[in-house]
Amino acid sequence: MTAVYRLLPPLSLALLAGCSTQSTTVNLQQQSDCPLSLSTEQQLIISLPSNPTTGFRWVVRDAAPAVLTSLGPEVYSNPEESGLVGSAGKSTWRYTVKQPGEGHLVMTYQRPWETEVAPAQTFDCTIKVK
Template structure:
């Protein structure tokens, strides 16, 4: 019985250590997942539905200056099973949380050449980097 108690403490510590591990990346797909709390060094992967064949594009208006760093341009992918020309896909951006503080990530879905027209959609997410 004493030996079982000796094993219980190390197992409990391992379990707690596993729970305390910070994820290296966070996938954001819905505005309902906001606000966000990230830690410095963590990668944020933002994926939003889009369909560039309609002329609409997501335009980054604000990306938490000083707190998020872009890791490259937008990447568009179309699901292979869609099989339809002109069907929608997913636009993805990658950011790295840099310095502690608060900011917001704001994108608008619009046709860039249309001036004076309200965006079809707005994605806005408050975030804090710890």
């Protein structure tokens, strides 16, 4: 029984060390939070207002590939409580930070078929990774 008690302190330290190195998630919802400083192994979740029923879509122009890795395609969701067909929602992208460096995350909000029209919105965020 005393052998078990001797193992508890080293095991506790190992568990605490594992907890301290867990990655954290950063949620970005507006360009005013930029530039953004991140650390490696963090996750970045970007959520922007969107309403694809109007024909407008967010198009990723530059995903900062030197510092970010995409965890999948855009996911669109609208608030359940709205109950309105065609109501606005959010488009969300998930990234993991892969290495130190700097990059730009650039997205435009536009109708894909209107190639000669300037985007309705542009999201441009400098990403700095330590």
